[in-house]
Amino acid sequence: MDKTKLIERAEILVGAVDDLPTIPAVATKVLQMVDDPDASVEEIADMMLTDQVMTARIMKLINSPVYKPAQEITSLRRALVYLGLRHVREIALTTSVISAFDGTTGVLDLKAFWEHSFGVGMVSKIIAKKVGYIDLEKAYIAGIIHDLGEVFLSNFLREPFLEVLDYIKAHPVTLSEAEELLLGTTHSEIGLCMARKWNFPEAYSDIIAHHHNPEAATVDPILCAIVNLSDLFCTVRELNYGGLGWVTFNLNEQVAWSILKEKSPDMARMDVERFCYELDDAIPDVKALVSSIFSTT
Numbered sequence: 001m002d003k004t005k006l007i008e009r010a011e012i013l014v015g016a017v018d019d020l021p022t023i024p025a026v027a028t029k030v031l032q033m034v035d036d037p038d039a040s041v042e043e044i045a046d047m048m049l050t051d052q053v054m055t056a057r058i059m060k061l062i063n064s065p066v067y068k069p070a071q072e073i074t075s076l077r078r079a080l081v082y083l084g085l086r087h088v089r090e091i092a093l094t095t096s097v098i099s100a101f102d103g104t105t106g107v108l109d110l111k112a113f114w115e116h117s118f119g120v121g122m123v124s125k126i127i128a129k130k131v132g133y134i135d136l137e138k139a140y141i142a143g144i145i146h147d148l149g150e151v152f153l154s155n156f157l158r159e160p161f162l163e164v165l166d167y168i169k170a171h172p173v174t175l176s177e178a179e180e181l182l183l184g185t186t187h188s189e190i191g192l193c194m195a196r197k198w199n200f201p202e203a204y205s206d207i208i209a210h211h212h213n214p215e216a217a218t219v220d221p222i223l224c225a226i227v228n229l230s231d232l233f234c235t236v237r238e239l240n241y242g243g244l245g246w247v248t249f250n251l252n253e254q255v256a257w258s259i260l261k262e263k264s265p266d267m268a269r270m271d272v273e274r275f276c277y278e279l280d281d282a283i284p285d286v287k288a289l290v291s292s293i294f295s296t297t
């Protein structure tokens with residue numbers, strides 16, 4: 001089916017939902033302030049403090065084993081200084097996206113879903129570094145939000161989505177193929193429509209739309225290829241929210257691998273096995289971060 005038809009169908013489905021969760025206005029303001037050279041850490045901290053959920057998540061994250069502060073950090077301002085302003089952008093956005101769906105009941109196990117998403121974010125960051133991609137935080141954010149459309153399907157199209165999940169258990173097709181067949185669209189187009197509703201920057205909506213066909217990305221094909229590989233990698237490394245979909249994964253045959261090899265001399269020299277081996281090394285850290293974000297203690 002052609003992409004325009006898939007997007008049209010997604011627009012109808014997303015448009016039909018009246019109570020689509022919203023991203024808090026605080027998150028959008030913080031994103032603007034981080035890009036404003038005149039905004040101080042104090043001002044940004046004050047803005048964030050108006051959102052208690054965001055504040056609580058940041059404090060939990062900053063004191064997690066991943067960031068390992070020498071002493072416990074108890075003020076948001078100190079947390080922001082410790083993390084650096086670049087990280088504020090990623091935290092404001094990701095904590096808001098998680099909160100938007102907190103407490104919702106869908107077909108997917110949300111924790112497993114975010115494990116996959118954060119896993120893809122972290123692995124994207126690692127691949128970005130290897131490739132010499134400049135904005136590592138952007139790679140992280142793109143990885144975290146790439147499958148947003150799945151949460152929509154899980155929450156608002158429960159019955160049809162359950163049929164999709166049953167279908168892939170019985171047939172050797174990918175999740176996207178089953179979605180297209182049974183829903184007339186896929187989570188990529190659904191995610192694109194949500195990203196547009198939430199006014200995400202174009203660079204992110206393009207990745208959400210093309211993370212399963214990075215050759216079609218127009219805004220940032222390199223980052224899209226990074227997220228695509230990271231997604232495949234996490235899917236075969238137990239960060240795949242419950243083993244959804246039928247996945248074959250031969251790095252040498254991936255379009256994303258060719259895109260990166262073409263663009264990065266470091267990557268062109270990289271041996272596939274070594275690449276996978278190095279990513280494997282990072283998986284325990286990825287799992288530790290994910291559990292620190294979601295732990296309730």
Ligand SMILES: [Fe+2]
Nearest residue numbers: 146147187211
């Ligand atoms: Fe996906």
Ligand SMILES: [Fe+2]
Nearest residue numbers: 120146147231
């Ligand atoms: Fe994914």
